[in-house]
Amino acid sequence: MKQEITLEKESQGLTFLKPLATLFKAKFEKDVVLKSFKKTGITLVSILLFLGLWHLGSKALYNKEATYKIEKALSEQGQEAADAERACIASGDSSCQPNTLPSPTQVWASFQSLIADHQLIKAKKEAFATKMAATNEKLIAQGKDAIIYTGRASFVDTVLTSIKTVFAGFLLALIIAVPIGIVIGLSPSLRSAFNWFIQIFKPVSPVVWYLLVFMIVKTLYIGASSDNAFVISFISVGLCAMWATLVNTAMGVASVDKDYINVAKVLKLGTFQKVFKVILPSSLPLIFTGLRITLSVAWMVLIAIELLAQSPGLGLFVWEEFQNGANDSNAKIIVAMFVIGIIGFLLDRLMLMVQQMVSFNKNEGI
Amino acid sequence: MAYLELKNVCKTYGQGENSTAVLSNINLKIEEGEFVAIVGFTGSGKTTLVNLINGLIKPTSGEVLFKGEPVVGTSHERGVIFQNYSLLPWLTVAQNVSMAVKEAFPKESKNEIKDRVANYVEMVGLSHAINKRPKELSGGMRQRVAVARALAMKPEMIIMDEPLGALDALTRGNLQDEILNIWNQDKRTALLITNDVDEGIYMADRIIPLKPGPKATLGPEFKIEIDRPRDKTELNDNPNFMKTRNEIIAYLMAIGEDRKSVSEIEYLLPDIAPKNFVDQF
Numbered sequence: 001m002k003q004e005i006t007l008e009k010e011s012q013g014l015t016f017l018k019p020l021a022t023l024f025k026a027k028f029e030k031d032v033v034l035k036s037f038k039k040t041g042i043t044l045v046s047i048l049l050f051l052g053l054w055h056l057g058s059k060a061l062y063n064k065e066a067t068y069k070i071e072k073a074l075s076e077q078g079q080e081a082a083d084a085e086r087a088c089i090a091s092g093d094s095s096c097q098p099n100t101l102p103s104p105t106q107v108w109a110s111f112q113s114l115i116a117d118h119q120l121i122k123a124k125k126e127a128f129a130t131k132m133a134a135t136n137e138k139l140i141a142q143g144k145d146a147i148i149y150t151g152r153a154s155f156v157d158t159v160l161t162s163i164k165t166v167f168a169g170f171l172l173a174l175i176i177a178v179p180i181g182i183v184i185g186l187s188p189s190l191r192s193a194f195n196w197f198i199q200i201f202k203p204v205s206p207v208v209w210y211l212l213v214f215m216i217v218k219t220l221y222i223g224a225s226s227d228n229a230f231v232i233s234f235i236s237v238g239l240c241a242m243w244a245t246l247v248n249t250a251m252g253v254a255s256v257d258k259d260y261i262n263v264a265k266v267l268k269l270g271t272f273q274k275v276f277k278v279i280l281p282s283s284l285p286l287i288f289t290g291l292r293i294t295l296s297v298a299w300m301v302l303i304a305i306e307l308l309a310q311s312p313g314l315g316l317f318v319w320e321e322f323q324n325g326a327n328d329s330n331a332k333i334i335v336a337m338f339v340i341g342i343i344g345f346l347l348d349r350l351m352l353m354v355q356q357m358v359s360f361n362k363n364e365g366i
Numbered sequence: 367m368a369y370l371e372l373k374n375v376c377k378t379y380g381q382g383e384n385s386t387a388v389l390s391n392i393n394l395k396i397e398e399g400e401f402v403a404i405v406g407f408t409g410s411g412k413t414t415l416v417n418l419i420n421g422l423i424k425p426t427s428g429e430v431l432f433k434g435e436p437v438v439g440t441s442h443e444r445g446v447i448f449q450n451y452s453l454l455p456w457l458t459v460a461q462n463v464s465m466a467v468k469e470a471f472p473k474e475s476k477n478e479i480k481d482r483v484a485n486y487v488e489m490v491g492l493s494h495a496i497n498k499r500p501k502e503l504s505g506g507m508r509q510r511v512a513v514a515r516a517l518a519m520k521p522e523m524i525i526m527d528e529p530l531g532a533l534d535a536l537t538r539g540n541l542q543d544e545i546l547n548i549w550n551q552d553k554r555t556a557l558l559i560t561n562d563v564d565e566g567i568y569m570a571d572r573i574i575p576l577k578p579g580p581k582a583t584l585g586p587e588f589k590i591e592i593d594r595p596r597d598k599t600e601l602n603d604n605p606n607f608m609k610t611r612n613e614i615i616a617y618l619m620a621i622g623e624d625r626k627s628v629s630e631i632e633y634l635l636p637d638i639a640p641k642n643f644v645d646q647f
Contacts, residue, residue, distance in 0.1 A: 267465060
């Protein structure tokens with residue numbers, strides 16, 4: 001059996017796509033195809049199994065809810081009402097549908113309706129922009145603010161808002177945590193000075209962070225007309241998620257291989273050179289591990305914080321759909337859940353790829 | 367006045383009751399242009415001695431004098447080749463070497479630094495791998511890079527801490543010759559720490575055994591009176607080589623025996639027999 005030798009560094013970021021990639025290669029051997037088919041096949045089977053279980057579960061829940069509704073009508077209003085209820089449910093009329101876990105098909109339908117809704121709102125926005133173009137030009141010429149579309153945000157808009165918030169929060173965490181981590185990693189006395197602070201604030205819940213940030217930002221924004229929901233939510237996300245990076249950076253900097261420090265000493269590198277040419281490169285792998293955790297924590301706490309801050313992102317979308325209680329609300333919540341999960345997964349892979357680009361293999365190195 | 371002088375140097379790690387004296391009463395004189403080898407068992411404090419001389423650590427008592435001045439911290443005048451190469455894995459060969467060059471010659475222009483780096487990499491025969499990272503190189507190649515890095519700083523003295531310890535016999539022989547060639551070119555002072563007596567005899571003018579620690583001290587020196595350049599293949603037939611080698615090995619064996627007998631403490635074991643628990647319950 002021939003074995004392909006690859007010298008390039010394998011990217012672990014998107015290994016789940018590898019079977020597909022091998023399939024598309026022009027030259028392939030029989031067993032390679034078989035292997036990749038097996039790998040993709042197993043994944044597909046597990047997805048189908050999941051969908052099947054979900055479908056059966058939601059059907060059972062649907063039936064239970066429907067039976068309950070009919071029995072309730074029977075005991076409260078008599079046989080006639082029960083028959084009417086049964087007919088109503090069977091007809092699929094939205095006024096009397098059992099409200100429970102939606103089935104995969106319902107969720108898919110909701111997803112499509114959300115996309116259609118997005119197209120509709122997008123068209124509206126464009127129409128509004130062309131209509132207001134002349135007026136806005138005048139307003140800007142007069143030095144006034146232009147009139148912008150303030151209608152309902154579409155699902156895609158909420159996703160974009162969420163991603164924007166997460167990246168802003170992530171950048172904030174990066175800007176705060178990495179420099180502080182480096183400084184306290186370098187100095188043992190600063191480390192003990194900061195330790196109580198880190199230990200106390202690390203486990204604080206996202207909700208409390210939100211309230212804390214709200215207290216401060218609200219006062220700072222007194223009198224300002226602009227909406228501060230975005231500012232509050234991204235600061236809360238950043239503060240909540242930065243601890244992993246802070247601790248990892250400090251640890252990475254504090255535990256640089258003693259050999260490298262000796263090299264720096266023998267070469268008589270200055271402090272600046274020592275930090276930027278020796279200590280930082282060697283602690284990059286740990287810093288990136290911290291950043292990866294920070295990004296996933298940020299995405300996780302985002303939903304709760306957006307909900308509280310009334311920032312028009314996925315968190316608020318989920319909460320509003322829940323409050324809304326419309327016929328397809330539950331399905332929309334599940335759509336949001338999948339979108340959140342998939343984006344979280346992609347963000348993690350993205351960070352993993354960046355991490356692999358900048359890090360070197362410590363075991364093989366020296 | 368000796369070029370490098372150690373006067374009654376002691377080094378103790380830890381404090382109070384937990385302290386261990388690694389080195390005690392080390393006296394050593396090295397003249398300019400000399401090649402001295404220190405031979406000792408593993409764990410006898412060789413690396414501590416090297417770190418004292420290159421200035422990474424300070425002696426607990428006694429003095430380390432370099433050209434008559436006490437050693438305070440590291441200096442570009444003393445180049446060090448570490449036991450485990452200590453290359454920075456995220457830098458290429460050229461970058462590893464140029465880092466040292468830039469520090470040693472801060473006033474040189476970019477092109478001068480480039481030339482210097484290329485020169486030294488060529489000297490150790492790694493021009494073809496100049497843009498590779500350490501993990502792509504074999505052990506011998508890595509050690510060559512470490513040699514190039516130390517020499518590129520144009521040190522007045524080269525300190526080598528078991529530089530070839532981790533290499534296979536063939537690579538070892540090659541690198542020994544290369545280091546000797548380089549040393550020969552401008553007769554820098556060199557200190558070689560090794561655990562291989564043959565290597566010491568082949569390379570050095572004088573061999574000084576280090577008695578094993580704790581409280582390691584230097585033993586009597588052995589002069590190697592074999593003309594340079596020495597030929598490895600003829601060395602085995604050289605009566606002088608045989609004599610010196612046997613003397614040194616006999617000496618090392620003797621102190622090895624001493625060490626064994628010192629550590630032969632009789633442990634009194636308690637006289638115990640398994641109890642019969644079944645009856646008790």
